[in-house]
Amino acid sequence: MNKLTVQALQWTGNTLKVLDQRQLPDTCRYDEYSDAAGVAEAIATMRVRGAPAIGIAAAYGVVLSAYRYYPAGEDGWRQCVAADIEVLAKSRPTAVNLFSALDQMKAVLDQPNADPAALSACAEKIHADDIAANYKMGELGADLLAGAKGLLTHCNTGALATGGYGTALGVIRSAYKRQPLPIYADETRPWLQGARLTVWELAQDGIPATLIADSAAAWLMKSGRIDWVIVGADRIAVNGDSANKIGTYSLAVLARQHGVKFMVVAPTTTIDWAIDNGDEIAIEQRHQNELLPACYLSEGSLVSAWNPVFDVTPAALISAIVTERGVILNPSEQGMRQIQ
Amino acid sequence: MNKLTVQALQWTGNTLKVLDQRQLPDTCRYDEYSDAAGVAEAIATMRVRGAPAIGIAAAYGVVLSAYRYYPAGEDGWRQCVAADIEVLAKSRPTAVNLFSALDQMKAVLDQPNADPAALSACAEKIHADDIAANYKMGELGADLLAGAKGLLTHCNTGALATGGYGTALGVIRSAYKRQPLPIYADETRPWLQGARLTVWELAQDGIPATLIADSAAAWLMKSGRIDWVIVGADRIAVNGDSANKIGTYSLAVLARQHGVKFMVVAPTTTIDWAIDNGDEIAIEQRHQNELLPACYLSEGSLVSAWNPVFDVTPAALISAIVTERGVILNPSEQGMRQIQ
Numbered sequence: 001m002n003k004l005t006v007q008a009l010q011w012t013g014n015t016l017k018v019l020d021q022r023q024l025p026d027t028c029r030y031d032e033y034s035d036a037a038g039v040a041e042a043i044a045t046m047r048v049r050g051a052p053a054i055g056i057a058a059a060y061g062v063v064l065s066a067y068r069y070y071p072a073g074e075d076g077w078r079q080c081v082a083a084d085i086e087v088l089a090k091s092r093p094t095a096v097n098l099f100s101a102l103d104q105m106k107a108v109l110d111q112p113n114a115d116p117a118a119l120s121a122c123a124e125k126i127h128a129d130d131i132a133a134n135y136k137m138g139e140l141g142a143d144l145l146a147g148a149k150g151l152l153t154h155c156n157t158g159a160l161a162t163g164g165y166g167t168a169l170g171v172i173r174s175a176y177k178r179q180p181l182p183i184y185a186d187e188t189r190p191w192l193q194g195a196r197l198t199v200w201e202l203a204q205d206g207i208p209a210t211l212i213a214d215s216a217a218a219w220l221m222k223s224g225r226i227d228w229v230i231v232g233a234d235r236i237a238v239n240g241d242s243a244n245k246i247g248t249y250s251l252a253v254l255a256r257q258h259g260v261k262f263m264v265v266a267p268t269t270t271i272d273w274a275i276d277n278g279d280e281i282a283i284e285q286r287h288q289n290e291l292l293p294a295c296y297l298s299e300g301s302l303v304s305a306w307n308p309v310f311d312v313t314p315a316a317l318i319s320a321i322v323t324e325r326g327v328i329l330n331p332s333e334q335g336m337r338q339i340q
Numbered sequence: 341m342n343k344l345t346v347q348a349l350q351w352t353g354n355t356l357k358v359l360d361q362r363q364l365p366d367t368c369r370y371d372e373y374s375d376a377a378g379v380a381e382a383i384a385t386m387r388v389r390g391a392p393a394i395g396i397a398a399a400y401g402v403v404l405s406a407y408r409y410y411p412a413g414e415d416g417w418r419q420c421v422a423a424d425i426e427v428l429a430k431s432r433p434t435a436v437n438l439f440s441a442l443d444q445m446k447a448v449l450d451q452p453n454a455d456p457a458a459l460s461a462c463a464e465k466i467h468a469d470d471i472a473a474n475y476k477m478g479e480l481g482a483d484l485l486a487g488a489k490g491l492l493t494h495c496n497t498g499a500l501a502t503g504g505y506g507t508a509l510g511v512i513r514s515a516y517k518r519q520p521l522p523i524y525a526d527e528t529r530p531w532l533q534g535a536r537l538t539v540w541e542l543a544q545d546g547i548p549a550t551l552i553a554d555s556a557a558a559w560l561m562k563s564g565r566i567d568w569v570i571v572g573a574d575r576i577a578v579n580g581d582s583a584n585k586i587g588t589y590s591l592a593v594l595a596r597q598h599g600v601k602f603m604v605v606a607p608t609t610t611i612d613w614a615i616d617n618g619d620e621i622a623i624e625q626r627h628q629n630e631l632l633p634a635c636y637l638s639e640g641s642l643v644s645a646w647n648p649v650f651d652v653t654p655a656a657l658i659s660a661i662v663t664e665r666g667v668i669l670n671p672s673e674q675g676m677r678q679i680q
Contacts, residue, residue, distance in 0.1 A: 025635050184646070187631060189529060189553040195633060203642040211631050211645040213529040214555040215587025219651040222589065247555025249562065250594060257593050291527060291551050293535060295365050302543040305551040306524070311559040 006204055008053045008160045009060070011124065014067060016060040020047045021160055025200040036065040036084035043091035043098075046191065050161020051234040051270055052130050055097030058088045059123035062105040066116040081109055081119075094243055094284045094310045095234040096272040101126050130163035133267040133324035134170040141171030141230070141265055141322040142178055150182040150226035151175070152217060155245035156197035157232035157265065167232040167265040169198065171322065176207050183207060184226060186214045188245060190290045190307065214247050221258035229255045233266040233321075240315030240331030241278030242266075246308055252317035261319040268323050268339065276333075278312035285309070346544055348393045348500045349400070351464065354407060356400040360387045361500055365540040376405040376424035383431035383438075386531065390501020391574040391610055392470050395437030398428045399463035402445040406456040421449055421459075433622045434583055434650045435574040436612040441466050470503035473607040473664035474510040481511030481570070481605055481662040482518055490522040490566035491515070492557060495585035496537035497572035497605065507572040507605040509538065511662065516547050523547060524566060526554045528585060530630045530647065554587050561598035569595045573606040573661075580655030580671030581618030582606075586648055592657035601659040608663045613680065616673075618652035625649070 010017040010030065016039060017030040031047060033039050039061030043054045065084035069077040085102050092098060108114055108122045145151070151172055155161075158169035166173065172183055183202060188194035199209040212220055220226060229251050233242040242248075242264045255262045275281065288305035289297055296303035321328045321336075328335040350357040350370065356379060357370040371387060373379050379401030383394045405424035409417040425442050432438060448454055448462045485491070491512055495501075498509035506513065512523055523542060528534035539549040552560055560566060569591050573582040582588075582604045595602045615621065628645035629637055636643035661668045661676075668675040 025633060186555070187529065189527065189555060195631070199636065199643040203636075206642065208642040208644070211628075211636075211643065213586060213631060213647070214553070215526070215529060215590050216646065216648060216651075218590035218593055219586060219648060220646070222651075246553060246559060250555050250558035250590070253558055253597050254590060254593055257597065288551075291535070291553060293365060296539065296543075296551075302546065302548045303539040303551065304548070306556065306560070307553070308556060308559060311556075311562075 006159045006201055007164060008048055008050070009057055011060055011127070016057065016064065018042045018048050018057065019160070021049060021197060022047060024196050034064055035068060036061040036088055039064065040088045040091040049193070050156065051095035051097040051232065052162040052167065052267060053160070054092060054095055055101035055269065056127045056130060056163050058091070058098050059101045059105050059126045061088050062102065063116065063120045063123050066119045070116050078109060078114070082106070092284060093282045097269045100269045127163045130267060130269070131165060134162055134165040134167060136324040137167060137265050137267065137322050138165060138170035138174035140327050141263060142174035144263065144320055144322070144327065145171070145175040145228060148175065148181060148227050150184065152184040152186065152220065152226045152229045153198065154186045154194065154229070154231050154248055154251055155188045156193040156201070158198060158201040160197050160201060161232065167267065168230045168263070169201065171230055171263070171265050173205060173207070182225065183209045184220060185209050185211055186217060186247065187211055188247065189214055193245070217251055218254045221254055221260050226260060228261045228263055230263045230265060233264050233270050234310055235281050236264070236266060236271045236321065237275045237277045237281065238273055238336055239277045239333045240318060240321060240328065240336055241312055242318065242321070243278060243281045243283070243310050243312045246311050249311040249313045252313040256317050262317060263320050263322060264318050265322045268325055271336070273340065278314065281312055283308050283310050283312070346499045346541055347504060348388055348390070349397055351400055351467070356397065356404065358382045358388050358397065359500070361389060361537060362387060364536050374404055375408060376401040376428055379404065380428045380431040390496065391435035391437040391572065392502040392507065392607060393500070394432060394435055395441035395609060396463070396467045396470060396503050398431070398438050399441045399445050399466045401428050402442065403456060403460045403463050406459045410456050418449060418454070422446070432624060434624045437609045440609045467503045470607060470609070471505060474502055474505040474507060476664040477507060477605050477607070477662050478505060478510035478514035480667050481603060482514035484603065484660055484662070484667065485511070485515045485568060488515065488521060488567050490524065492524040492526065492560065492566045492569045493538060494526045494534065494569070494571050494588055494591055495528045496533040496541070498538060498541040500537050500541060501572065507607065508570045508603070509541065511570055511603070511605050513545060513547070522565065523549045524560060525549050525551055526557060526587065527551055528587065529554055533585070557591055558594045561594055561600050566600060568601045568603055570603045570605060573604050573610050574650055575621050576604070576606060576611045576661065577615045577617045577621065578613055578676055579617045579673045580658060580661060580668065580676055581652055582658065582661070583618060583621045583623070583650050583652045586651050589651040589653045592653040596657050602657060603660050603662060604658050605662045608665055608679065611676070618654065621652055623648050623650050623652070
């Protein structure tokens with residue numbers, strides 16, 4: 001197993017240390033949380049982001065809640081922890097991993113013999129399973145990339161976005177290890193996850209990376225430099241429609257027009273088996289101050305911003321969805337059901 | 341004629357005042373130049389940008405050169421001015437307006453009775469003609485937009501990019517005056533001309549504008565909010581292929597896939613009648629520090645950037661090219677020749 005060069009989350013046993021990713025790459029600082037409300041705040045403010053990572057963080061948040069309330073009367077502690085689970089569930093709306101992790105924690109909480117140790121074991125298992133899934137996906141995805149001449153990725157899907165190693169970036173790591181090839185990263189406005197996190201992570205691993213403006217991706221494709229776009233996902237519907245960072249849909253349309261293949265890499269915890277297609281996915285709109293220069297934020301300003309931070313890529317534009325349970329080529333509900 | 345609310349260039353008669361657009365919207369400061377080298381530097385460093393505006397600035401730079409050298413011996417001043425024209429021609433490579441303006445100035449310089457007054461008259465005419473062309477294009481373009489429900493523009497093509505009023509933004513101004521409608525602007529990385537300049541200019545004119553991340557344009561199109569993308573150009577080939585700010589090609593591909601129409605607005609000074617198609621257009625690559633966080637700029641860094649600042653949109657993806665001499669629908673060489 002590869003050494004993890006960077007960790008978004010460090011569980012100390014009774015606190016959760018969260019790398020404040022908003023300050024990368026300039027400052028590498030961990031904030032330490034000892035209650036669920038703090039973890040929810042860390043997720044909402046995007047100190048930690050990335051669908052798998054926020055699921056794991058939320059799970060540890062539940063453990064912190066249990067530590068806090070367990071000494072309370074017979075059933076009171078369960079109600080308090082359940083209330084904290086509600087708070088954690090409201091921290092971000094789009095990534096389903098958050099809800100699936102909280103569902104797992106809630107199931108443990110509801111068991112008759114539930115205690116903090118059982119919840120802690122569950123959270124640590126969610127974390128470990130995610131890392132294991134990433135390594136598995138890395139190999140499966142790299143298998144598809146034999147002979148590729150260049151790759152483009154969007155946002156950050158690496159160790160910083162997951163339990164470790166990464167989804168799309170895990171595939172890129174595994175592929176590069178087999179055969180070095182040019183890696184391009186979109187800078188990914190408005191948060192610049194590509195510029196601040198992805199190229200930084202790759203450099204930590206000794207992998208050279210080339211940053212481009214998001215709007216240069218089409219011109220890069222036209223130049224013939226890449227033959228695959230590889231992205232993560234925040235929620236995948238049963239038919240394969242995939243929500244991911246704003247700009248992913250754009251890349252998928254452009255890839256199809258340029259004969260470039262399009263890979264989505266996500267653990268099965270990202271699949272929402274309860275929704276038929278992408279129309280049912282809630283798309284988070286974040287505050288316009290993430291885009292607008294400060295001078296436009298005054299009352300009565302004629303300038304506003306439209307800031308959806310995810311979009312949905314239809315399955316028809318996806319060449320392959322890579323999960324730890326297998327690869328679905330040309331995804332459809334039938335293919336998706338085979339890994340359920 | 342509309343009042344010009346903002347001016348990129350102010351000719352005082354013996355100096356050129358250049359609005360330093362790199363500091364907008366926070367600071368509105370003019371730098372004053374009294375020689376051609378200074379003007380060339382102002383263009384190269386993008387204090388002034390936009391194809392028509394840099395052509396006009398360069399023309400005034402030639403006048404400043406003439407003022408400086410005219411007292412010199414019989415023919416010596418012409419050689420000195422010609423040398424300054426060479427310097428100005430090297431300031432940016434892609435926009436053809438720079439070269440066409442300098443060609444006009446050189447033709448005046450080569451006349452037997454040339455003097456600074458004649459050169460000054462030529463530069464002022466280039467400036468005035470550009471403004472007049474913008475108003476004409478504004479009306480012609482607005483005619484095409486009857487009934488439009490929403491518009492998206494890229495980069496800045498307004499008063500700041502031209503002699504005044506604007507090309508694509510002039511069309512948007514004229515269309516909005518006839519019938520208010522939603523205007524969306526891409527922020528336009530890496531220089532953020534949309535975020536810093538376009539929405540600022542529109543607000544100065546009382547026109548509400550909504551800023552989006554460049555990568556959100558496809559999702560905006562899919563939402564059905566816009567039916568036209570309207571952009572400027574830095575150079576147009578005889579077949580209608582159009583070079584413009586990086587990201588324009590991406591928008592054109594996406595527009596075609598979403599049934600959104602695509603308008604290029606540029607004065608005939610932007611047409612390069614010497615080149616058959618867009619393959620012959622030199623695409624400026626700017627320094628990677630425009631994209632890269634400072635920590636990646638050290639020697640031996642594994643992180644680099646690919647920073648082409650223009651791309652070329654094939655004529656086949658353009659619904660209409662609007663010039664002051666008329667509109668070319670579904671542009672082809674035949675259509676282009678009709679306005680030559």
